[in-house]
Amino acid sequence: MSDQLPHVSLVSETHVADDLATNISPFEGPEKLLEIWFAESADSEVVTKTGNGLRSVPRAVWEEMLDIVKCKVLSVIEGKEMDAYLLSESSFFVSPHKLILKTCGTTLNLYGLPRILDIAAEHCNMHSVYRCFYSRKSFMFPERQLGPHKEWTTEVGYLDTLFKERPGLGLGAGAGYTVGKVNGDHWLLYVIEPEDSGSEDGEQEREPVAATNKTTPPPDYTVEILMSKLGAPARRPFFYHEFDENSKATPHERGAATAEEIGIASILPKSCTTLDSFAGILHDSRHTRGRVELRLVRVQRSARSWTRLGSPSSPNDMPTLLELIKRVASIFQPGHLSVTLFVSSEEGEDGHVPPIETAQRVFSRALVGGGYKRTDKINYEFGGYDLAFASFEKKRRVEGEN
Structure with a gap:
């Protein structure tokens, strides 16, 4: 498939002054x-x-x-x-x-x-x-x-x-x-x-x-990965001092450079993307491709850090849920994260594992082997929608462990 996406176009872009650097409130x-x-x-x-x-x-x-x-x-x-x-x-x-x-x-x-x-x-x-x-x-x-x-x-x-x-x-x-x-x-x-x-x-x-x-529309689902206490290597590129103060790079160019540096661009296949960096404090990235939308927000305030990735989507060429969670956790190295899958549901056949329980197994496969332990697991069934929610935190290293 060509890298060109003629059906997607950036129709306007407005520069916002980097005055967030002067705002020290949380x-x-x-x-x-x-x-x-x-x-x-x-x-x-x-x-x-x-x-x-x-x-x-x-x-x-x-x-x-x-x-x-x-x-x-x-x-x-x-x-x-x-x-x-x-x-x-x-x-x-x-x-x-x-x-x-x-x-x-x-x-x-x-x-x-x-x-x-x-x-x-x-x-x-x-x-x-x-x-x-x-x-x-x-x-x-x-x-x-x-x-x-x-x-x-x-x-x-x-x-x-x-x-x-x-x-x-x-x-x-x-x-x-x-x-x-x-x-x-x-x-x-x-x-x-x-x-x-x-x-x-x-x-x-x-x-x-x-x-x-x-035809009947495809299943509707939203995946959200919410992370906090990010690892130092993942936080560093978002600090303002990492940028050359004399650089004439636009916020969009800074955002693109940061995305490439830490590997955000690898989360999804190539798509039309817009990225912005506000004084190194906020990094905002969007990808749109067909019915797929990925949104990532990275907030950095001194020692505090928080990141959210959301993807209301349909199958298309998205990575699998397992691959998506692994990639995100590897890039941001969060100390704590919660994952939710909100999916439209229909009556399942007897003996079949419900999608939300399958999702819970995927959450664990993606994270428990990577040094995390699950701290919460909840499944909900609403009218026409099901929800899988799970929280994880990094395991503490035991002294003497390799």
């Missing part, structure tokens, strides 16, 4: 992830009858919404099946039928949701929501958060109230979950689906607006 690395589906797939009637669905919304309209969230667009990549916006605080992905908004720091992610719903209705005639997810890892500095993000219960309450005030969206009751140790590393998830139609067998019947015209 930076919140764990991201708030909001995912809204307005239809089951890009082939759904509600999408096809409006052309390109959500991708037809002008950039200026999305930027106005992002102003509410408190972040700016730095660059945009137009892919074959999605548009990827690199933000000053993370990323925004637009597909014809769904949106993914990921923001870190003290951004007001959930405050953007009402405007997103209005934009979908006004510009795309999408008045119903098929599914909505909101998730995040436990914050390192919760006291610094703003608005509803100060407490998980406040975030859940905000979402419940918002959806109750908009019954026309066709959604049922939302549910909030805490996955993991409340007094340790944990993951938080809010899920809301279409309201139950009241069928006799209790099964949900989808709104006609979400019905597809073509």
Whole structure:
């Protein structure tokens, strides 16, 4: 296959001054992830009858919404099946039928949701929501958060109230979950689906607006690897003093150089990538290829370090889950990491190992042999989705060990 990807293009790039070097306050690395589906797939009637669905919304309209969230667009990549916006605080992905908004720091992610719903209705005639997810890892500095993000219960309450005030969206009751140790590393998830139609067998019947015209969409899954206490060799390239102060290299060029130096480029096959470095403190990388999106954020503040890799994807040419976890752990050498797999599910055949249990075995194969021990393992089954969550930490070396 040619290295050229004519269906993917960087349509704009905006330089951001390296003024983060003067900000010595702690930076919140764990991201708030909001995912809204307005239809089951890009082939759904509600999408096809409006052309390109959500991708037809002008950039200026999305930027106005992002102003509410408190972040700016730095660059945009137009892919074959999605548009990827690199933000000053993370990323925004637009597909014809769904949106993914990921923001870190003290951004007001959930405050953007009402405007997103209005934009979908006004510009795309999408008045119903098929599914909505909101998730995040436990914050390192919760006291610094703003608005509803100060407490998980406040975030859940905000979402419940918002959806109750908009019954026309066709959604049922939302549910909030805490996955993991409340007094340790944990993951938080809010899920809301279409309201139950009241069928006799209790099964949900989808709104006609979400019905597809073509083939059933492939399984939807998201892999997240969240790491902390990174090894010194992995941290060093991200410090600002590693760059020549007299260099005229742009943040994008610095990011590309860092990615090549530490091996980030090897995580996925060659694809269209945009990378940025803000004063050596934040390294942000995105890859888009077909239905695959990889996002990696690296935050460095003195002795603190945090990295997140997320990949909402479909099979295509992604490395296997085992290879992906091994590569990431080898590059960043984290002292602690948690791995989650969130995957759409169907009724499995009797005797078959569920995908989430298979994922747990892969997590262990990738890490336990590499010097890690598992500290937590949790499987969840939601309506239409399953979740595998596991935490690992490096084993302490025993004195005298080779």
